[in-house]
Amino acid sequence: KTVAIVGCPFRGGQAKLGVDKGPIHLVEAGLPEQLAELGWKVQFDGHHQFEEIPTEDDPPIGKLKNPRSVSRVCQAVAKVVGEHAKKGQLPLTLGGDHSLAMGTISGTLEKYPDACVIWVDAHADINTAETTDSGNIHGMPVSFLLGIGPKVDEFSWVKPVLKPHRIVYIGLRDVDQGERRILREYGIKAFSMHEVDKYGIGRVVEMALDHVNPGRKLPIHLSFDVDALDPTVAPSTGTPVRGGLTFREGHYICEAVYETGCLVALDIMEVNPSLADSESAKQTVAVGCSLARSALGETLL
Ligand SMILES: N[C@](CCCC[B-](O)(O)O)(CCN1CCCCC1)C(=O)O
Numbered sequence: 081k082t083v084a085i086v087g088c089p090f091r092g093g094q095a096k097l098g099v100d101k102g103p104i105h106l107v108e109a110g111l112p113e114q115l116a117e118l119g120w121k122v123q124f125d126g127h128h129q130f131e132e133i134p135t136e137d138d139p140p141i142g143k144l145k146n147p148r149s150v151s152r153v154c155q156a157v158a159k160v161v162g163e164h165a166k167k168g169q170l171p172l173t174l175g176g177d178h179s180l181a182m183g184t185i186s187g188t189l190e191k192y193p194d195a196c197v198i199w200v201d202a203h204a205d206i207n208t209a210e211t212t213d214s215g216n217i218h219g220m221p222v223s224f225l226l227g228i229g230p231k232v233d234e235f236s237w238v239k240p241v242l243k244p245h246r247i248v249y250i251g252l253r254d255v256d257q258g259e260r261r262i263l264r265e266y267g268i269k270a271f272s273m274h275e276v277d278k279y280g281i282g283r284v285v286e287m288a289l290d291h292v293n294p295g296r297k298l299p300i301h302l303s304f305d306v307d308a309l310d311p312t313v314a315p316s317t318g319t320p321v322r323g324g325l326t327f328r329e330g331h332y333i334c335e336a337v338y339e340t341g342c343l344v345a346l347d348i349m350e351v352n353p354s355l356a357d358s359e360s361a362k363q364t365v366a367v368g369c370s371l372a373r374s375a376l377g378e379t380l381l
């Protein structure tokens with residue numbers, strides 16, 4: 081089985097410098113070799129070079145920042161991920177900010193229209209053009225994939241291919257008011273850190289899978305934002321929120337998803353190596369690599 085590494089050095093979905101350096105740090109930490117060690121055939125044709133749209137040519141549309149750049153890059157990513165998936169490979173997208181998931185999940189759903197999405201994150205990333213307060217599109221990808229909220233011409237290429245009952249969240253603890261309304265209105269299942277505390281991660285993952293993939297027959301796209309982990313575990317990320325998943329809880333999710341045998345696509349997002357001291361940056365990169373390994377079959381025994 082081939083894993084195709086899609087390095088996406090992109091930061092346009094948010095304002096902080098450095099998250100575009102995530103992919104190169106993850107690769108230089110040895111992720112391709114680590115996956116080969118696990119028995120994967122690894123395809124990595126170098127990081128994608130996204131030509132920058134100069135800021136003066138990409139003014140906000142409403143509140144949305146860098147809309148043309150985000151749209152163009154995500155469209156390119158959708159194509160690349162879709163191509164790898166159609167070749168029967170497992171696309172592993174390395175971010176880069178989480179707006180990229182508009183592209184990765186569009187690509188996955190082109191090949192696997194009935195795929196379900198497990199979104200591991202401190203945030204719901206489901207703001208619409210109306211509800212967003214920051215205008216940072218990394219807080220919005222899920223709304224575009226569901227086709228909810230006011231239409232934004234720039235993103236008309238994003239088809240509403242994701243259904244509300246086909247996505248489940250684990251790790252939420254910083255959800256905006258508008259997002260809470262949307263989750264309720266569309267009946268979207270979310271296991272926040274409260275449920276993780278209450279039931280334990282084992283039961284939460286089982287309930288999450290039972291919700292989106294009851295017979296474990298549907299393909300799974302796992303989209304992992306490292307800020308789902310507690311900031312003591314993954315400090316070097318753009319929007320850290322205290323009270324997150326432990327190192328083991330994060331890895332358990334990946335191990336359990338791998339065990340289903342249903343994984344068809346994986347995103348490791350929001351590693352920003354330039355946000356902390358080099359020790360913390362290295363720690364965060366190392367966690368990104370180990371999460372990917374766990375989701376791709378690395379076990380403890
Ligand atoms: N919901 C936020 C954060 C999005 C994080 C994106 B991710 O998960 O990919 O990292 C936060 C909005 N706002 C920030 C200031 C305080 C009130 C909430 C937003 O900007 O929309």
Ligand SMILES: [Mn+2]
Nearest residue numbers: 178201205305
């Ligand atoms: Mn996110």
Ligand SMILES: [Mn+2]
Nearest residue numbers: 202203305307
């Ligand atoms: Mn997040």
Ligand SMILES: [Mn+2]
Nearest residue numbers: 307318319350
């Ligand atoms: Mn983030």
